[in-house]
Amino acid sequence: MDAQFWDDRYRSRERLFSGRPNGVLVTEVTGLTPGQALDVGCGEGADAVWLARRGWQVTAVDISRTALQRAAAAGADLGGRVAWTRADLTAMPLPAGTFDLVSVQYFPLPHQPRHTVLRGLLDSVAPGGTLLVAAHDLADLPPQHDGGFDPGHYYQPGDIAKLLDGNWTVLVDETRPRTAPPPAGTQHTHDTVLRAQRLR
Secondary structure: OOOOHHHHHHHHHOOOOOOOOOOHHHHHOOOOOOOOOEEEEOOHHHHHHHHOEEEEEEEEEEHHHHHHHHHHHHHHOOOOEEEEEOHHHHEEEEEEEOEEEEEEOOOOEEEOHHHHHHHHHHHEEEEEEEHHHHHHHOOHOOOOOOOOOOOEEEEHHHHHHHOOOOOOOEEEEEEEEEEOOOOOOOOOEEEEEEEEEEOO
């Protein structure tokens, strides 16, 4: 799933996603004090725009140029509150201790030896900051018979929770019903959610 894959996928439709922020983000972030946020795999920008309009300064990262162009157009009125950043997260170094919120919504982060990329994400959360990860519940996915996308190759929120050390407190680690209808053509009725706070 490289840049060409994602550009082709976005170009296949006038708009790939709903244009509304993810329900998990809205539920878990409403009430947090705005600060610096990292939106991982920002797509067409709905989450980043929602955050910015609530006072967050957002670094929104995606590998797809097409997605970022759409996102920038959607957030054209935000006056520089979002830095739209084209990058491959698996090759992008992140500044340590920078973000008050790191949001990873349905982003397919592949397992790696020594968890290099994941640990970079965790390290980028500032002391007192929040890590928020949402994924589709694997129980909703059809069996894989064709050698296609295998969710077992990617981190799930529960996997990440098990890797957190004493520098973290886990606030939410659960499966819950979705707050919005599933994406078109899917049967995703539940989300798995991890929300953790970095203590130091």
